[in-house]
Amino acid sequence: MxxxxxxxxxxxxxxxxxxxxxxxDFGAGFFAYYAKRTKQDHIINKxxxxxxxxxxxxxxxxxxxxxxxxxxxxxxxxxYFGQTLLVPGSIAIILLAxxxxxxxxxxxxxxxxxxxxxxxxxxxxxxxxxxxxxLTISEGGFIEETADGVHLLTGELLTSPYSWSVVxxxxxxxxxxxxxxxxxxxxxxxxxxxxDLVRKYMLFWSSPTIxxxxxxxxxxxxxNERHFEKMLDLWWMFGLSVAFFLAALYxxxxxxxFGLAFIFVMLQFFFAFFGYGASHLPYLIEPFVTIQSGxxxxxxxxxLVISFILGLLLLIxxxxxxxxxxxxxxxxxxxxx
Amino acid sequence: xxxxxxxxxxxLLTTLTLGFHIIFxxxxxxxxxxxSIAEFIGIKKNDPHYTLLARRWAxxxxxxxxxxxxxxxxxxxxLSLLWPSFMQLAGNIISLPLFLETFAFxxxxxxxxxxxxTWDRFKKPIYHWLLSLPVVIGAGMSAFFITTVNSFxxxxxxxxxxxxxxxxxxxxxxxxxxxxxxxxFHVLTSSYLTSAAILAxxxxxxxxxxxxxxxxxxxxKLTLTITFIFAILTAVAGDLSAKFLAKEQPEKLAAAEWHFxxxxxxxxxxxxxxxxxxxxxxxIRLPNALSFLAFNDFQSEVIGLDQIPDDETPPLWIHYMxxxxxxxxxxxxxxxxxxxxxxxxxxxxxxNKWLLWLVVxxxxxxxxxxxxxxxxxxxxxxxxxxxxxxxVTDGATTSPHVxxxxxxxxLLYILLGVICVTVLRKLFKNNPVEVELEHRxxxxxxxxxxx
Numbered sequence: 098m099x100x101x102x103x104x105x106x107x108x109x110x111x112x113x114x115x116x117x118x119x120x121x122d123f124g125a126g127f128f129a130y131y132a133k134r135t136k137q138d139h140i141i142n143k144x145x146x147x148x149x150x151x152x153x154x155x156x157x158x159x160x161x162x163x164x165x166x167x168x169x170x171x172x173x174x175x176x177y178f179g180q181t182l183l184v185p186g187s188i189a190i191i192l193l194a195x196x197x198x199x200x201x202x203x204x205x206x207x208x209x210x211x212x213x214x215x216x217x218x219x220x221x222x223x224x225x226x227x228x229x230x231x232l233t234i235s236e237g238g239f240i241e242e243t244a245d246g247v248h249l250l251t252g253e254l255l256t257s258p259y260s261w262s263v264v265x266x267x268x269x270x271x272x273x274x275x276x277x278x279x280x281x282x283x284x285x286x287x288x289x290x291x292x293d294l295v296r297k298y299m300l301f302w303s304s305p306t307i308x309x310x311x312x313x314x315x316x317x318x319x320x321n322e323r324h325f326e327k328m329l330d331l332w333w334m335f336g337l338s339v340a341f342f343l344a345a346l347y348x349x350x351x352x353x354x355f356g357l358a359f360i361f362v363m364l365q366f367f368f369a370f371f372g373y374g375a376s377h378l379p380y381l382i383e384p385f386v387t388i389q390s391g392x393x394x395x396x397x398x399x400x401l402v403i404s405f406i407l408g409l410l411l412l413i414x415x416x417x418x419x420x421x422x423x424x425x426x427x428x429x430x431x432x433x434x
Numbered sequence: 435x436x437x438x439x440x441x442x443x444x445x446l447l448t449t450l451t452l453g454f455h456i457i458f459x460x461x462x463x464x465x466x467x468x469x470s471i472a473e474f475i476g477i478k479k480n481d482p483h484y485t486l487l488a489r490r491w492a493x494x495x496x497x498x499x500x501x502x503x504x505x506x507x508x509x510x511x512x513l514s515l516l517w518p519s520f521m522q523l524a525g526n527i528i529s530l531p532l533f534l535e536t537f538a539f540x541x542x543x544x545x546x547x548x549x550x551x552t553w554d555r556f557k558k559p560i561y562h563w564l565l566s567l568p569v570v571i572g573a574g575m576s577a578f579f580i581t582t583v584n585s586f587x588x589x590x591x592x593x594x595x596x597x598x599x600x601x602x603x604x605x606x607x608x609x610x611x612x613x614x615x616x617x618x619f620h621v622l623t624s625s626y627l628t629s630a631a632i633l634a635x636x637x638x639x640x641x642x643x644x645x646x647x648x649x650x651x652x653x654x655k656l657t658l659t660i661t662f663i664f665a666i667l668t669a670v671a672g673d674l675s676a677k678f679l680a681k682e683q684p685e686k687l688a689a690a691e692w693h694f695x696x697x698x699x700x701x702x703x704x705x706x707x708x709x710x711x712x713x714x715x716x717x718i719r720l721p722n723a724l725s726f727l728a729f730n731d732f733q734s735e736v737i738g739l740d741q742i743p744d745d746e747t748p749p750l751w752i753h754y755m756x757x758x759x760x761x762x763x764x765x766x767x768x769x770x771x772x773x774x775x776x777x778x779x780x781x782x783x784x785x786n787k788w789l790l791w792l793v794v795x796x797x798x799x800x801x802x803x804x805x806x807x808x809x810x811x812x813x814x815x816x817x818x819x820x821x822x823x824x825x826v827t828d829g830a831t832t833s834p835h836v837x838x839x840x841x842x843x844x845l846l847y848i849l850l851g852v853i854c855v856t857v858l859r860k861l862f863k864n865n866p867v868e869v870e871l872e873h874r875x876x877x878x879x880x881x882x883x884x885x
Contacts, residue, residue: 155547157503158540161510165536168514169529172522179518183833186515191846194504198850201500202857246832393526396603400530408537415544415568422548422555 100398101388104170105381107405108163109374115159116370117274117363122156123221124275126196128298130218133211141291144283155419157197169401173391177382181240181249182231189227196220225267233260236321237383247385259316266309270366273302277345277362284355296349303346307339310369321383327376334372341365441827443836444516447843449812451509453805454847458502460804463577463622464629465495466546470566472656477559482875483649486867487656489553491633494858496550501854503543508843516836520819520829523600527593528583530605535579542572574622581621584811585613589682590820616678617811620671624763624807627664628800631766633657635797638790646785649867654785655777658793662770668763673727680728683821684737686814689748690756691724692717696738700724705757708750748814755810762803769796 125145132138168175178186195216203213234240239254240247254260276299283292318325328335345361348354379387392398469488476484510532514521545568556562592608593600634657641650679687687693692703692714702724706717722732729736739747769792776784815821819829 155540155543157507158536158543161507161536162533162540164511164514165529165532168521168525169533172525172529175514175521175525176518179514179516179521180831180833183515183831183839184835186511187839187842190508190511191842194508194846194850197504197507198500198854201497202853248833393529394600394603397526397530397605400605401533404530404534404537408534408540412537412540412544415541419544419548422552 100170100395100402101392103402104166104392104398105374105378105388107402108166108170109371111159111163111166113367113370115156115163116366118156118159120225120271120274121278122275123225123271124273125279126200126217126221127272128275128279128295130214132294133214137294140294141279141283144286144288144291145279155416157193160193166401166405170393170398171381171386171388171391172393173386174381177240177247177385178231178234180247181234184249184251185227185230189224192220192224192227196224221271222268225271226264229263229267230254230260233257233263235377235380235382236317236324237380238320240382240385242385257320259313259320262309262313262316266306266313269302269305269309273299273306274362274366276302277349277359280349281355281359292355296352299349300346303342307342324376324383328372331372331376334368334375338365338368338372341368440832440834440836441830443840444830445826447836447840448509448512448516450840450843450847451505451512452808452812454851455502455505455509456804456808457801458498458505459577460625460801461495461498461629461632462502463573463625464627465491465498465633466542466566466570466573467626468629468633468657468660469495470563470570471660473563473566475656477563481652482871483652484656485559486649486871486874487653490862490867490870492550494861496546497854497858497861499546501850504850505847506539516831517819517829518831520824523598523824524587524820526600527603527605527608528586531579531582531586531609535576535583538572538575538579542569542576545569545572577621577625578618579609581618582609582611582614585611585617587819588617588686588811588815588821589613590823595823612682613678616671616674620668620675620807623664623667623671624804627661627668627763627766628804630657630660630664631770631800632797634661634770635794638793641785642787642790642794647867649871651785654773654793658770658773661766661796662774665763665767665770669767672760672763676727677729680736683814685739685742685746686748686752687728688737688739688742689750690752690810690814692750692753693724693736693738695740696735698725698735699733700728700736700738702727703753705754712750746817748816752810752814755806755813759803759807759810762799762806766796766800766803769793 129138129142129145132141199213199216203210203217234249234254236259239250239257239260241250242248276295279295280292280299283289283295314325314328317328341361341364345358345365348358348361379389381388381391393401469491472484472491473488476482476486476488545565549562549565549569552562552565586608589612590608591611592604592606594602634654637650637653637657641654676687679690691700692706692708693700694712699722701722702720703714704718704720706714708714725734725736726732728734769789773784773789773793776782776786776789817825817827819826
């Protein structure tokens, strides 16, 4: 296998990992705020903070991994994305900074404050919206290359129905994934009132998720026909995604097997995300960078792959330790430790 | 003209982000070592004062880590957003250490999370102490990897440039370039020095303003001993750095020392002013000392700015950055050695008001020294972003929006800085040492301990 294929697979896997764990985190922030506004915070907020406290940094690092790896394997993307994403990228950084630091300020520092809670909830929805811009502009049609460099066509981006459908999809997916995870986590903690509340959230956000997915499909067919055709070739991946969606919904509706239901939700997004990614190829940024044209030299590719494997050997045991201590230690989850 | 503006604004925004980030990066590297040492002494001496010290430091530390993480993410992204052409070229070779740095940090973050939440979960306290080691090592490795990138920008090697592409890339040779050993050594020792100095300053301030308990006295002695050790090591590292510059990057040393003519037996210029003809006035002149600093030999020849093309000469104001860094470093050595000397002498009181105030000043002074040293290192590389291969003006973005984004980030950092300090103050005010000691070790006093 060539380095560009290994590289893009690894990166896509990281982005998928970020998509899942960041969604849990972003959505949890929103639900915590929403619960406070509707005076239900006594039911779920303890649960949310028990989960988030030890893992919040890990979420951020997944994201850093992705963009450092992207620049490493495909340095050309640094140029095209860097030139065009200055504004949305900076906004995303600022929101991430506010979110991350305020979380720590509140959690390790002072008592709960409404401002922190609001910022924590709001940034959780704006960050995915800002970050999704990167995927949108990679579809082509939003970047112009002239003699004095590369520019973002802001007007086109802001008036494109495709671009807005992606933003909408990003936000509702966050809420859907997060509520599915929290239902599992509450169930594991045997916290039935909390479980029933987040279960309702999950059922509520499932229909916008599937509607947004379909709308994005339709607008994709208008915006980028090549990509849409290739997605149709991979119809079975999107079919599997829908099947897992229905299975997860069934389990949660029946109040059965919340763990399995969350795995189904992960698989639902796995197939949709990889179906989208595979059909995106060979382009990274259409039509400027393909994985072949943008890939780094072989030595660097090899060095990155080796360090990646060594890094994983170090990290996977540490992550397992973290999870055993906090995520899957029944006593900790129940709040006894 | 527009292009010039976006270059200048990109430099300013990078300066802003890094200038703010290195405060938290420095203590992020240094404080884990202090925590680990305090916890270890606490276990060995069976003295809860030290354990509590580690505990309270760790609690404050995690707040600064949060700011370090988010500003680190910011600079990581800004590298591509503000310097797209530089990253397109250099990304082919520096992405390995950047990638490894992320791993090191990930490793550190995982164990920091575990460390913070497992204080009372082990039967033997030494197991909990063991968890501090991956944090210390991870922090040190992060510093190592990121410093290799900066070293590479100063003395790039491990590739050939063909047209606008790197070929024959050797990422390991690039990481272990000539600047790496002295820079890594200097960054690590100065981070430990600065962190210890800041903890000592806080402790001295509390003793001056509130009360002097055994707990605080032990903390002061410990932090100033560590300050002393690393002040010496930092001086050694600084000396090695000067010798490296003389050999590999003579224009940086010459600009820093206002050394205009290549000569043997070169004088060392401290402070002073320059007139329009580059004549030096009001300086303190140490005969032949620059030659000694550069090559350990008072008669050796040191390359001057006369051998450097005008458009490749770094700005001469870095002279002040260099001098201030060295002065403040010497100050840290002076204050910590005075304290240790006073505490050795039976009849002298090391907790006298004057000495404690000098210790208080030493905290911010050490952080300023770090900032000055960093400005010296970066501006001393000008006009290059990749010395000899790419100038700063060719690496920047051409986007016209950098100016208002700069002010957005300025606001963000002011906000983060203010809230961080407020939260830290509240955190310790609401939970005084005595109360926590009583609460966590209620039976310690009866066993003969004092508080």
